[in-house]
Each structure stands twice: as C-alpha cells, then as structure tokens.
Amino acid sequence: MADHLLAFFTLMDNQDGIIVRDPPKFDLDLYIQNYKGRSRFDRAFLIGRSSVPLCVDALKAAIAEAKRGRDTQRYREAVECLRIAVPSEPEAIFDQAWLEAQEKANKAETHRLLMELKGYKNNLIKESIRMGNEDLGKHLESIGDLSAAADTYSKMRPDVSTPKQLLDVGKHLVRVSIQRREWGMVSAHLSKLGGAHHADEERAFQPYIKVAQGIALLGQEKYKEAALSFLSADSILPASTYSELASQSDVASYGGLLALASMGRIELQHHVLDNAQFRTFLEHAPHIRRAVTQFVSGRYSACIAILESYRPDYLLDIYLQKHIATIYSQIRSKCIVQYLIPFSCVSLETMNKAFGGPNQDIESELADMIQSGALQARINTIDKLVTTKMANPRAQMQESALRAAENYERQALDRLRRMGLAAAELELKSGKKAPGFGDLMVDETLG
Structure with missing residues (x-):
C-alpha cells in the first residue's frame, strides 16, 4: 500500500500538484457536510489528490459523492485515482453497471428536457420557456456539461419577469463560472445584478453575491478587494444561502487571511476586529481572530505561529491552495517590517528567535526583502546586525x-x-466660482 501511495503522490507531484504531508485539524466527514451541490465532490477530490494522511478516505468520499450525482466523468476520475493509490480497495473497481445505467439515464433525461423545451417554445409561453431552460441547465450542470449549462442559463434572460428570477439567472451563471474557474466572467455576471432588483431580494442574495465576488477577486489575486468583499458579507442569513460555494468558517478564513496580507494594523482593527457583522463568522474560526489580534497587538511571531499551524488546512482548500504561498509570504513580510519599525538596529540572533525556523534562513529572507524594496534596511554580516535606514x-x-x-x-x-x-x-461662462471674487464665474477653458 505504501508503494502505491508513493507512486500516486509522485504522479500528482509531476502534474504540479501540491502535496500536504501534515494532517489537517478538521474532521473529513464533518468538513464535507458543510457544503452542498457539486462543491462537495470538488473538495473531497482535491483533498484526496493532495493530503497524504487523508488520501484514501477522501477519495472514497469523492467516489460516494459522485455516485450520488449524475456526472460519470467525475466518478471515473475518482476511481482511477483510488486505483493508482490503493488498488486493493473495493471502491477502486469500476462499477460498470452503474456507469452504463447512469449514462443511459442522462441521455434519456437530456432528450426529454429538450423535447419539453421545444414544446414550450412552440406555445410561446414565456414562463414555461424560462422554467424549461432552467431545468435543462440544471440537468446539464449536474452531468458535468458546464459549457452547455452556461449557454442554457443565458437563454433564460429574455423570459424573466421578476427581480428574483433575474437574480436566479445570475446565480446560476456565477455558480457555473466559478466551477469553470472563469473569474472574469464571475465578476461580469455579478456586475449585471447591481441595481436590477429590489432591496428585499438584494438582501436575501447579499451573502452569496459577496462570497462569490470575493472568490472571483481571490482567483484574480486582488487580495485587498477580495478581503473587503468577504468582510462585508451579511452574517445574519443562514449559511445554506451560499453553502455551495463556502462555509461560514471559510468566509472567516478567506476574509481574515486576505486582510492580514493586504491591510495595515488600523485597517485590520476597523474592518476585522471592530466589524460586528464579521464577528459572527469569526466565531467559526477563532484562530483567525487570535492571529489578527496578535498582529494588531504587535505580537508578530505569535501571529505567524498560529497561521503556520493551520497551513495544512488551507493548502487543502479549493480556492486558497494556489495562493497560500503568496498570502503567507506577504503576511510574514509585513510582520518583519512592522517588527523593525521601532528599532534602528536589531541583531540577527533576535530576528532568528522571533521569525526563524528549522527550515528558514532569516538572513537570506531579509536580503531578499531588501533587494525587492519591501524592507529599507542594511545587514551587517560582520557584527550580525540589521540596521534600518533612518530618514533624513x-x-x-x-x-x-x-x-x-x-x-x-x-x-x-x-x-x-x-x-x-x-x-x-x-x-466667464463656467458655473464654477472663482475663489475670492464673490459671484464671478470662471471659464476653465481660458488660459
């Protein structure tokens, strides 16, 4: 079994996958239960391909989730991964009977929905056409044909008659675009929702819109804008309104980490710690609140230690995984810069105690920060001192x-x-008054 797992993760590594060898702090079953829709498979499958301790259990969960749905391609991918990792498991054998039956059922359902939609179009009933397109789009999405699903959802727009229906169309398109990782399209679909609905509908969809916008901005590496989007999500409405995208703990983690990476101490105090709306999310991720509090209080090494203990968890998140190295690097650089501000000279030994580690060379890290312009300082390699550049x-x-x-x-x-x-x-024709001349009007085009 160990040889097969080694071969599997060697293959994942060759495919530029991220391998996480430390166990995360969450329980896999409880973690997956926080989500609904296709996101459950996505998260279980990513954990199975990335986490050494949870590989087998996560791939089994992904296979079970795939068989509860209609997407046969997802089932094939999950079984193939488990077959390479642990070929002796019963779930590693393809269920050919289920595959054939499901593919046959999918074709029959697609044909039935197309015929129904054709009949609605012949009758020219707008509401029936809208519902027919919605049913067909949901079916195509469930079987994994995301491109066709997006096209079908787009055809609903001419037949919507209420603000809620318009929001539903946007929500469908946003969800599909997120699954396809088309971050620009997510932002485009969300922008069309602004100003096109009433206050009641807007409030009901507000958390979904804010979370989706935050995920799209995170995907585009716009960390501060993403942080502000997560931090402004309404915590009063239940998590079920956006659980196909993220959980309450995820919103707290995304918002807190991105805020730490992109905001100063005053902004963190205002937008995170003093944000009564976001406080409810932080209750589901208390370690994020502790990390932010430590940073604001000037205990930078404690902040970094908290975040490092949760790094395996974040490396197994479908939206954070590719960004964690950058986010953690930015947070660490900010901590070092803030730590040095009160001092004109600090020994490298002190810096190592505060920020060093078994696999980290603080001197090389400081040199890289100085070279990149992130830190205004000099390193005295003879006396082992870090001297900050004082302004004249x-x-x-x-x-x-x-x-x-x-x-x-x-x-x-x-x-x-x-x-x-x-x-x-x-x-003088302009409507702008000239300062010091009473009612005299100024022509800005002159001279």
Missing part, C-alpha cells in the same frame, strides 16, 4: 518646503490670471 529629517523638511512653495506659486499665478480676466471684463 532635514531632507524631508526641505522637500516639504519645496512642494509648498511650488503649490503657492501655482495658486498665485492662477489667481493673477483670473484677476486679469476680470479686469478686462471678459465673459
């Missing part, structure tokens, strides 16, 4: 005085020009 107060004062003089000169010339125009009794 005299140069700063002179630069400030020069900017003030240039600004004053520009304003003075502008006022003299306006006085000359007024003295010449030229007609």
Whole structure:
C-alpha cells in the first residue's frame, strides 16, 4: 500500500500538484457536510489528490459523492485515482453497471428536457420557456456539461419577469463560472445584478453575491478587494444561502487571511476586529481572530505561529491552495517590517528567535526583502546586525518646503490670471466660482 501511495503522490507531484504531508485539524466527514451541490465532490477530490494522511478516505468520499450525482466523468476520475493509490480497495473497481445505467439515464433525461423545451417554445409561453431552460441547465450542470449549462442559463434572460428570477439567472451563471474557474466572467455576471432588483431580494442574495465576488477577486489575486468583499458579507442569513460555494468558517478564513496580507494594523482593527457583522463568522474560526489580534497587538511571531499551524488546512482548500504561498509570504513580510519599525538596529540572533525556523534562513529572507524594496534596511554580516535606514529629517523638511512653495506659486499665478480676466471684463461662462471674487464665474477653458 505504501508503494502505491508513493507512486500516486509522485504522479500528482509531476502534474504540479501540491502535496500536504501534515494532517489537517478538521474532521473529513464533518468538513464535507458543510457544503452542498457539486462543491462537495470538488473538495473531497482535491483533498484526496493532495493530503497524504487523508488520501484514501477522501477519495472514497469523492467516489460516494459522485455516485450520488449524475456526472460519470467525475466518478471515473475518482476511481482511477483510488486505483493508482490503493488498488486493493473495493471502491477502486469500476462499477460498470452503474456507469452504463447512469449514462443511459442522462441521455434519456437530456432528450426529454429538450423535447419539453421545444414544446414550450412552440406555445410561446414565456414562463414555461424560462422554467424549461432552467431545468435543462440544471440537468446539464449536474452531468458535468458546464459549457452547455452556461449557454442554457443565458437563454433564460429574455423570459424573466421578476427581480428574483433575474437574480436566479445570475446565480446560476456565477455558480457555473466559478466551477469553470472563469473569474472574469464571475465578476461580469455579478456586475449585471447591481441595481436590477429590489432591496428585499438584494438582501436575501447579499451573502452569496459577496462570497462569490470575493472568490472571483481571490482567483484574480486582488487580495485587498477580495478581503473587503468577504468582510462585508451579511452574517445574519443562514449559511445554506451560499453553502455551495463556502462555509461560514471559510468566509472567516478567506476574509481574515486576505486582510492580514493586504491591510495595515488600523485597517485590520476597523474592518476585522471592530466589524460586528464579521464577528459572527469569526466565531467559526477563532484562530483567525487570535492571529489578527496578535498582529494588531504587535505580537508578530505569535501571529505567524498560529497561521503556520493551520497551513495544512488551507493548502487543502479549493480556492486558497494556489495562493497560500503568496498570502503567507506577504503576511510574514509585513510582520518583519512592522517588527523593525521601532528599532534602528536589531541583531540577527533576535530576528532568528522571533521569525526563524528549522527550515528558514532569516538572513537570506531579509536580503531578499531588501533587494525587492519591501524592507529599507542594511545587514551587517560582520557584527550580525540589521540596521534600518533612518530618514533624513532635514531632507524631508526641505522637500516639504519645496512642494509648498511650488503649490503657492501655482495658486498665485492662477489667481493673477483670473484677476486679469476680470479686469478686462471678459465673459466667464463656467458655473464654477472663482475663489475670492464673490459671484464671478470662471471659464476653465481660458488660459
């Protein structure tokens, strides 16, 4: 079994997969139960392909989830992975009878729905056409034909008659675009929902829209915008409204991690810790609140230690996995920069105690940060000291005085020009009042 698992993860590694050898803190069964729809398979399958400790259990869960659905291709992929990893398991044998029966049923259902939709179009009943397209789109999505599903959902738009129906169409298109990892299309579909519905419908869909927008922005590596989207999600409505995308714990983790990576201490205090709306999400991920609190309090090494203990969990998340290295690197760089601000000189030994680790060379890391411009400091390799570059107060004062003089000169010339125009009794047409001339109107096009 060990040889087969080694071969499996060697194959995953060759396919540029991320391998997680440490066990996560969550229970697999409880974790999967937080989601509904096709997301359950996606998460179980990713864990099976990435986690060494949970590989077998996660692939079995993915196979079971696939057999509860209609997507035969997903079933084939999950069984093939389990067959390579643990060929002795009963689930590693293809259930050919189920495959053939399901594919036959899928074709029959597709044909039936197409015939129904054709009949609705002949009768020219808009509501029936809309419902027919929706039923066909859901079926195509369930069997894994996401491209056809997106086209079918798009055909619902001409036949919608209420704000809720318009929101439903947008929700279908957003969901399919997220599954296809088309982040730009997710944002485009969400933008069409703005201003096209009433307040009641908007509030009911608000968490879904905010979570979906956050996921799309995360996929585009717009970390601060994504953080603000997650942080503004309404926590009053039940998690079932967006559980096909994320759980409440996920929203807390996404929002907190991205905020740590992209915001300063004052912003973190305001947007995260003092955010009464987001506090409900943080109750489902208390470690995120502790990490943010430690950062705001200046305990940077404690913040990093908390996050590192949860790194295996985040490496098994379908949206975070590809971004964790970048996010953690940005958080760590911010912690180092903030740590050095009060000091003019710090020993490398102290820096190693605060930020070093068994596999981390703090001196090389500091050198990389200095070279990239992220840190304004010098490393004294002889005395083993890190010296921060102090700003020159005299140069700063002179630069400030020069900017003030240039600004004053520009304003003075502008006022003299306006006085000359007024003295010449030229007609000034703009609706903008000239400063210092009462009701005199200024023509911005002159001079």
